Amino acid sequence: MVSADRDRRKQKRNFRSLWITRINGAIREMKLFFNYSKWIHHLYTAQLLINRKMLAQMARFNPQCLFMVSKKIAYSEL
Template sequence: MSRVKSGKVTHARHRKVIKQAKGYYAARSTNFRTATQAVDKANQYATRDRKAKKRSFRSLWIQRINAAVRLFDPAFTYSRLIDGLAKAGIEVDRKVLADLAVHEPDAFNAIAGKAREALAA
């Protein structure tokens, strides 16, 4: 059997990793072995942080809703609003509520009023 050279395949694989490491500092962007480690770690962070992003946005929405509810009525809280919405049968997710609180305060106050009425009844 003749000897098989894998120069083209290896070069393409190296080039792919180096391309992913573009913009990294020093040897991390030019040295294949170091670039491989850097790219692998970056992919681990990216995977982890896609999950964390969802958590942090939900937290932000809750903070915005709570602030808007307290402007509506200082004695009214986020948890009581959510309870009131459930009792009133209003199904609006936190993302939409937060957007209403920021951009359409009148609509948000109307929803909060309905939630308070449902709690009182």
């Protein structure tokens, strides 16, 4: 029973790490911001509350949508 709980937490941690890696790779590929942490900070200050799982899906399957989100962040900071 204890190992099942531990492994569920480990799986959640692994997926979060995977999502962050996918988002970071897409951001660096588009050369929009310097790194993931600054991009996420700007995302939350612009009040665009999209979870990491959805951002990773956008980065993987529809990078243009992620680019549009990044443009929205850039315009909200002006």
